[in-house]
Amino acid sequence: MGRRQVGFGVRLDRRQQEPDSSAVQGFRREVCKRKRHHARLHEVVPAPAPKRAAGAFYCIAEESMGTALNINNIEVIYDHVILVLKGVSLAVPEGKIVALLGANGAGKSTTLKAISNLLSAERGDVTKGSIEYKGERVDRLTPNDLVRRGVIQVMEGRHCFGHLTVEENLLTGAYTRQVSNIQVRRDLERIYDYFPRLKERRKSQSGYTSGGEQQMTAIGRAMMAKPSMILLDEPSMGLAPQVVEEIFEIVKDLNRRENVSFLLAEQNTMVALRYADFGYILENGRVVMEGAASELASNEDVKEFYLGVSGAGRKNFRDMKFYRRRKRWLA
Numbered sequence: 207m208g209r210r211q212v213g214f215g216v217r218l219d220r221r222q223q224e225p226d227s228s229a230v231q232g233f234r235r236e237v238c239k240r241k242r243h244h245a246r247l248h249e250v251v252p253a254p255a256p257k258r259a260a261g262a263f264y265c266i267a268e269e270s271m272g273t274a275l276n277i278n279n280i281e282v283i284y285d286h287v288i289l290v291l292k293g294v295s296l297a298v299p300e301g302k303i304v305a306l307l308g309a310n311g312a313g314k315s316t317t318l319k320a321i322s323n324l325l326s327a328e329r330g331d332v333t334k335g336s337i338e339y340k341g342e343r344v345d346r347l348t349p350n351d352l353v354r355r356g357v358i359q360v361m362e363g364r365h366c367f368g369h370l371t372v373e374e375n376l377l378t379g380a381y382t383r384q385v386s387n388i389q390v391r392r393d394l395e396r397i398y399d400y401f402p403r404l405k406e407r408r409k410s411q412s413g414y415t416s417g418g419e420q421q422m423t424a425i426g427r428a429m430m431a432k433p434s435m436i437l438l439d440e441p442s443m444g445l446a447p448q449v450v451e452e453i454f455e456i457v458k459d460l461n462r463r464e465n466v467s468f469l470l471a472e473q474n475t476m477v478a479l480r481y482a483d484f485g486y487i488l489e490n491g492r493v494v495m496e497g498a499a500s501e502l503a504s505n506e507d508v509k510e511f512y513l514g515v516s517g518a519g520r521k522n523f524r525d526m527k528f529y530r531r532r533k534r535w536l537a
């Protein structure tokens with residue numbers, strides 16, 4: 207509770223200093239509303255706010271933007287004993303890009319797999335909480351059903367079919383759709399408009415294409431299923447910075463022109479925040495920070511904890527003691 211109240215103060219101050227978009231103004235209004243609501247809660251009922259209201263952004267996403275995906279206080283356990291997610295709540299507004307950030311092992315991939323119901327293959331289980339897509343519970347659906355509803359995951363490591371050509375990989379994405387071949391060809395050409403590089407390599411065996419081309423193939427294949435939401439896991443993994451930029455540009459373009467919402471798990475905090483609308487930071491299976499992407503990108507704590515840079519410059523080894531103490535305080 208202490209962290210939340212401090213967090214509100216910090217976010218509100220920063221926001222008051224900066225010019226911004228309507229989304230951020232909406233965010234600001236909601237933070238004020240929520241702050242007043244908190245104050246009232248504490249006057250009348252000293253009990254903590256219900257866990258469902260995980261923070262200010264959760265409220266805006268839910269109340270003012272039209273939420274596509276709503277994850278509500280989920281807990282995930284692997285092998286019946288390994289508790290990995292400890293009450294994660296987040297929301298993806300329709301038509302937005304939301305970044306899910308955090309270091310190795312924070313629980314980003316687990317969150318995405320919990321949404322797309324892929325955990326059972328790894329002896330994982332959602333033991334608490336709920337997941338809603340467009341207002342309906344989806345936590346008990348099969349992965350296939352979820353794909354039919356328009357939610358597709360692009361797994362970490364791309365997972366292209368190495369022995370198939372780029373074009374054959376793309377065509378597998380349309381497998382779940384009941385449409386004519388003519389329509390499929392039309393969609394394929396549309397994908398090639400976004401990914402001209404894939405058109406050039408369409409006859410090449412995927413296993414022999416570059417990491418960036420495989421990532422493009424994986425995203426293009428997901429697009430062939432005509433999704434309304436893509437869960438994109440670590441698109442930057444193992445790619446050169448220039449290729450990462452190229453891929454994020456295409457993601458932004460798909461988001462704008464095709465109105466596909468993205469939940470993007472990334473370790474590359476700064477690139478992700480540059481392209482996302484909102485962000486959540488996960489640590490040890492908990493959301494420790496959330497907010498508009500521009501706010502997070504300029505947040506001193508984010509710079510310090512995830513880039514090793516603070517107002518006083520890059521941190522050295524001796525600063526680590528202070529760093530750990532601050533981190534514990536924030537958590």
Ligand SMILES: Nc1ncnc2c1ncn2[C@@H]1O[C@H](COP(=O)(O)OP(=O)(O)OP(=O)(O)O)[C@@H](O)[C@H]1O
Nearest residue numbers: 284288290308309310311312313314315316317328
């Ligand atoms: N199948 C599994 N069985 C047991 N533990 C697992 C399993 N998969 C993941 N974990 C554990 O869950 C924690 C979160 O892993 P997860 O892959 O979700 O993190 P992440 O944030 O995506 O990290 P990375 O960026 O390295 O993929 C880690 O401690 C990991 O060891």
